[in-house]
Amino acid sequence: MTLKLVYPTLAMILWIFVVLVIVFLRRQAAFKSKQVRLADVAVSSEGYPEPARLAAANFSNQFETPVVFFALIMLAMEVGASGYAMAGLAWAFVASRVVHTLIHVGSNAMKPRAGVFALGVLILFLMWVGVVLAVV
Incomplete structure (x- = not known):
């Protein structure tokens, strides 16, 4: 049933909104503390x-590899590759994006952030393999 893939997709979309709220709050804090003026960021x-x-930067990242995720979800639903393995991979990808964000907007430690990013890309590749196997 394709609903197994709808839930992680909705979670990924929700996470994008959460990151946007983080951006808004941090920018608002910068204005309130007078660290920045509107003229400083107009351009x-x-x-x-x-x-x-x-x-x-993390918000921008949500429109890079997650775009591949959304395409793979649609393809998986179309070709019937919507079993538990694909759903597990989809949830794992969402989890990797959450952890990536937490590192990126937290310590911004590059080694763990790169490792989590690479894990997310590997998960996408495995999802792609699942879609390919469903059509051959």
């Missing part, structure tokens, strides 16, 4: 303090 977001820039 470029580089005037924001680092916490706000990290959150914004």
